[in-house]
Amino acid sequence: MEKDLRQQKTTIIKIALFGPESTGKTTLAKQLADYYETEWVPEFARDYLQEKWEENQHICTADDMMPIAYGQTALENEKLAAANKYLFCDTNLMVTKVFSEVYYGFCDPLLNEAALEHEYDLFFLTDIDVPWEKDDIRDTPEGRETVFSVFKQALINTKKPFITLSGDKESRLSKAKTIVDALGTLKEKGLSSEDFVEIYNHGIPFENILKQLKIFKKGIAKSNLISPATVNNGILSLSEADFEKKASFFDDQKEKLKIKKFVPASGAATRMFKFLSAFLNDFDIEKETINAYLNRKKDKELAIFIIGMDKFPFFETVHEKLKEIYTDFETLERDYKNYYFIKLLLSPDYYNSANKPKAVLPFHLYKTHIANPIEEHLNECVHYATSENVSNLHFTVSEIHQDLFEKSVDEVREKIEKPSGIKINIGYSYQNKSTDSINVDAKNKIIRNADGNLIFRPGGHGALIENLNNLDSDIIFIKNIDNVIQNHIDQITLYKKALGGILIAVQQKVFGYLKSIEKQQISENDLPEIVEFLIQKLNVKMTKDFNKFTFENKIAKIKDLLDRPIRVCGMVRNEGEPGGGPFWVMNEKGETSLQIVETSQVDLANKKQLEILEEATHFNPVDLVCGIKNYKGEKFDLKQFVDQKSGFIVEKSVEGKPVKSYELPGLWNGSMANWLTVFVAVPLITFNPVKTVNDLLKPAHQPQ
Numbered sequence: 001m002e003k004d005l006r007q008q009k010t011t012i013i014k015i016a017l018f019g020p021e022s023t024g025k026t027t028l029a030k031q032l033a034d035y036y037e038t039e040w041v042p043e044f045a046r047d048y049l050q051e052k053w054e055e056n057q058h059i060c061t062a063d064d065m066m067p068i069a070y071g072q073t074a075l076e077n078e079k080l081a082a083a084n085k086y087l088f089c090d091t092n093l094m095v096t097k098v099f100s101e102v103y104y105g106f107c108d109p110l111l112n113e114a115a116l117e118h119e120y121d122l123f124f125l126t127d128i129d130v131p132w133e134k135d136d137i138r139d140t141p142e143g144r145e146t147v148f149s150v151f152k153q154a155l156i157n158t159k160k161p162f163i164t165l166s167g168d169k170e171s172r173l174s175k176a177k178t179i180v181d182a183l184g185t186l187k188e189k190g191l192s193s194e195d196f197v198e199i200y201n202h203g204i205p206f207e208n209i210l211k212q213l214k215i216f217k218k219g220i221a222k223s224n225l226i227s228p229a230t231v232n233n234g235i236l237s238l239s240e241a242d243f244e245k246k247a248s249f250f251d252d253q254k255e256k257l258k259i260k261k262f263v264p265a266s267g268a269a270t271r272m273f274k275f276l277s278a279f280l281n282d283f284d285i286e287k288e289t290i291n292a293y294l295n296r297k298k299d300k301e302l303a304i305f306i307i308g309m310d311k312f313p314f315f316e317t318v319h320e321k322l323k324e325i326y327t328d329f330e331t332l333e334r335d336y337k338n339y340y341f342i343k344l345l346l347s348p349d350y351y352n353s354a355n356k357p358k359a360v361l362p363f364h365l366y367k368t369h370i371a372n373p374i375e376e377h378l379n380e381c382v383h384y385a386t387s388e389n390v391s392n393l394h395f396t397v398s399e400i401h402q403d404l405f406e407k408s409v410d411e412v413r414e415k416i417e418k419p420s421g422i423k424i425n426i427g428y429s430y431q432n433k434s435t436d437s438i439n440v441d442a443k444n445k446i447i448r449n450a451d452g453n454l455i456f457r458p459g460g461h462g463a464l465i466e467n468l469n470n471l472d473s474d475i476i477f478i479k480n481i482d483n484v485i486q487n488h489i490d491q492i493t494l495y496k497k498a499l500g501g502i503l504i505a506v507q508q509k510v511f512g513y514l515k516s517i518e519k520q521q522i523s524e525n526d527l528p529e530i531v532e533f534l535i536q537k538l539n540v541k542m543t544k545d546f547n548k549f550t551f552e553n554k555i556a557k558i559k560d561l562l563d564r565p566i567r568v569c570g571m572v573r574n575e576g577e578p579g580g581g582p583f584w585v586m587n588e589k590g591e592t593s594l595q596i597v598e599t600s601q602v603d604l605a606n607k608k609q610l611e612i613l614e615e616a617t618h619f620n621p622v623d624l625v626c627g628i629k630n631y632k633g634e635k636f637d638l639k640q641f642v643d644q645k646s647g648f649i650v651e652k653s654v655e656g657k658p659v660k661s662y663e664l665p666g667l668w669n670g671s672m673a674n675w676l677t678v679f680v681a682v683p684l685i686t687f688n689p690v691k692t693v694n695d696l697l698k699p700a701h702q703p704q
Contacts (some may be wrong), residue, residue, distance in 0.1 A: 003070050005093070005114035008077045013085060013184060014119070016092045018155065018162065019126035020147040024169060028124070029090040031173050032180065038084040043091045044071035062104040069096050069111045073118075086180065093118050098154050102147060116158055121193050122183055123155055123162035124176060130168070161193035163200055182206035189213055191446065198454045203434040212437055212662045216444045220649055222603040226592055228616040229582035234539055234594050235571055235618060235679045238498070246501035247494050253504050260392040260473035261385040263377055264461055264667070265359045265405075265481035266431050267398060272361075272693050273354040275301040276342050283339070290335045301694055306338050308697040313365035318345055353693075357401045357481075360408050363696060364486040365703050374405065375412040376484035382422045383493040384500070385477050394427040395481075396467050402428055429470065435463035437662040439654060447659050455654055462647070462664030465671040468628070469638040475500055478624040478668070482690040485700045495570065495682050499625045503568040506678060509533060510562050511631035517559050518631075524551055530558055538676050541592040565636045565675045569596065569668070570623030570682035574616055580669060581616040582679050587643075594677045596620045596669050600648055618679075621687035624668060626675075638671075646670030 015032070017025035026043065033040035045060070045068045072093060080087055097115035100107040107115075128144045155162045163179060165172045179200070186196055186206065199209055231237045238246070270277075279302055283293050294303050309315060322340055323329045329337065344350050353361060364371040374395075381391045397405050409426050417424055436456040439447040449455050468476070477496060485492060513530055516522050522530075534540040540561055549557065571582055585595040603609050629635055647670065648663040665671045688700040695701065 005069060005073050005110060007073065007114075007118045008080055010080055010083075010087075012080060012083045012087050013121045013180075013187065014080075014087045014089060015180065015183075016089045016094070016120040016123045017126060018092065018095060018123045019151055020128060020144055022130070023126035023128055023148075024130050024172065025126050026090050027169060028126070028165070028172060028176060029088040031169075032086070032088045032176060035173075035177060036084070036086050036088075036180070038086050038088070039079040039082050040088040041072075041076045041079045041090055044068060044075050045091070045096070060103075062100070062106075065096060065100045065104070065111060066108055069093055069108075069114065072096065073114070085184065089120070092120065094123075094154065094158070094160070095151075098151055102150055120160070121187070122179075122196070123160050125152060125155060125162045125164045126172075127164055127166040129166050161197045163197060178206075185210065194452075195446065195454055199438075202436065202454075202456055203432075204436055204438075204456070205434060208434070209438060213440075213444070215647065215649065215662055216440050216660055220647055221588075221645060222606075222609070223583070223595070223597050223601045223646070224586045225597065225602060225609050225612040226584040226586050227612060228618075229571075229584055229594055229679055230617050231681055234584060235582060235681050236502075237681050243494055243498040246499075246505075247497035248501070250497040250501035250504060254387045254475075254500070257387055257474040257504075258392075258472065259385050259387045259475045259477075259500075260394055260471060261377070261381045261477045261479065262394050262468060262471065263396070263479060263481050264464055265357060265373075265395045265397055266458075266461075266464075267357065268355050268401075269358045269361060270354050272358060272690065273346060275299065275692065276305065276346060277354055280343060280346065285335065285339050290338060301692065304694050304697070305342075308694070309338070309341065311697055311702065312362075312693070313370050313696065313701075314345070314351075314362040317362070317370070318351065321350065357398065357404065358690065359395070359397075359401075359481050360404045363484065363690065364701060366486075367703075371412075371486075372408060373481050373484050374408045375416070376486075377479070377481070378409070378412060378416050378424055379489065380479075380484070380492065380496075381424060382416060382420045383489060384496040386422050389422050391422050391424045392427070392473070393424060394429065394467075394471060396431060396464055397428050399430050429467045431458055431463045432466050435459035435466065435664060439652070439659040439661050441657070441659060444660075447654060447657070450655060455659070457652065457661040460648065460650075460663030461667045462642075462669070462671045464667050465638050465642060465664075468626075468667070469635075471628070472635065474627065474629055475503065476626045476628060478622065478626060480622045480689065483622065483688055485685070485688045486702065487700070487704055488685060491683075491685055495686050496623075496625070499568045499570055499623070499680060499682070502678060502680060503566060503625045503627055506537060506568070506676070507566055507627045509537070510566065510676070514559065514562055514631040517555060522555060527551075527554060527558070530562075534558070534561060538678065539594045540676075543591070562676070563630060565638060565641060565672075566627040566678075567668075567672055567675045568625045568678045568680060570621060570686060571618040571679050572621050572623075572682060572684045572687045574619040575684070580620045580666070581613075582618055582620065583612070583616065588645075593673075594679060595673060596666075598648070598666065598669060600650075601646065601669070618681065619687075620668065621682075621689075622668060623682060623686055641672065641674040643670040643673035646673060 017029050019025060029040040048068060048071060072091065076089060093111065093115040097107050097111055100111065128148045165176060183196055186209065229235050318341055322344060346354050348355065359373045361372055362370045363373055377393060381393045385391055395405060405428065413424055437459055439455045439457060441447055447455055531542060535542060546557065574581060580596045580598040583595055583597045584592055585597060586592045602613050628638060642665055644665065646665040650661050650663050652659055652661055690696060
């Protein structure tokens, strides 16, 4: 036997089966080789040791390790010459190395060096959840857990790219084929084996990565705006009496329904304090006055913050802490007082405001206490999202922040439940990491951090369509975490209930038509009424050739148009706030529908599109009421109604370098693009977001 441990170089993708004995390595290697019509490398030690046993019943000894290593290497190099794209190795020198260390307490230096140097594109670590099968050369089944841990640790210590395969033979094969297919494709895109395993462990489906890479290369088509949606042209306008009537109808119907309030609340309040963080990073109180800084940076936001400082709900709390820390605080110059105030507000050792979720920050000063958005949402919830004296509230949160949410809920729940007589149920969910995006540079090359690892970024609030999809409710109110108000709860309640009433009325009509269609109780004479309802109440533009359809095809078309989730969206007058607005939009099929469109989705270089954008009269305040069940009471699969082509390419910064990231179609934009949609004009009082800390100085957030 030639004593050579060198591995031949190759472009063939080599996959090593790695794990303790009797874990299905041989079976899987054969199956994969058959499936991909290529070669597999048997375990040299099996024939070698079987021959020893048959000759004199001798078992494996330490002296056998090097002959096995030489034989295995020669066999692998031999099979490599005939392989087709992939080579599946039943075993490899890493296995021999581990066995040598486990059973004999040492490993020959030559074997150790070769095992570390031998390269494989991927290791499949085979789990011990399959039955142990006895044969002449196998050890006992005792201690499998320990041996498995040693194998796994060996891969970790040597930084080999590996994925664990568990389950029965069928599920392992299916999983392995999916992984091998993706590995081959992503390798062609320039990803390393380490990248591949990172993506797998992060939980992002490989097809998502391929889609993201394609989007980065080709870009995303801009929306084709036809016209802005305006009052009586896509936006329903109601009188105060109408709102009261709709709200009353909601109250009459709500006890029959499961109602929930859904509040997107993930992420920290970094942007809320961005200008203060910039100030602390760029200002040196020993070298410059704050006034000089304001003039140098033309920082109006900082000026407003300082002028209105004593009106913030947290002012007294921070001020008292400053006096406690600095005994001479009251005698300090004004600049030092203001500087220390801002520094303490953001300091990780004290209030750490920019790194906490908005939900737990002090928003409103009352006579008896300071309220945060969680308390305000609980209070709103009992006013309009209640059925049978139970109110259900669901927060989407960052996993690291859930404890803060729960603590805050515990502090305020009783004081809202007790006077109202309503029980509040709270639920939480996280944004699914499988919806995250990789990052690329300007040339669409994948970006890694200083440690060489891939950088993943959350897929935006569009990812929350999955969270919404997991809820089981008839009516769901959606409102952002920072859109709360200190006063006028009765008015807020009126408009929210009215939107709910509109939804229920539309839903009842839609369900009635669909049930009649199912029972074949619709005649040709009934069609004009349904079509009129679609056009006038649901803003559906019927295709020009609809009247040429046969009766059966008309029914099929109407059923398709009606059998969808429903959203009723409040719209406020546009007063220059950044964000999405209501428009009539034409898709690539020539179909026109009502959509909420973000500015970033519009081709601003197109003069006509820019004119339409600037003609918009209303703004989307994220004030939605949704119906996510069909006429049979079954939940829709909301992911089936997403416009997958309406995502976003966003530009961010990683370690000071510009990068591009992909965000999913927005929750109330592309993720609801194919829902039935009703836009309703609501008063501006319903829209009170806190995008920067200075928004807390607005009347809606100040005590009266």
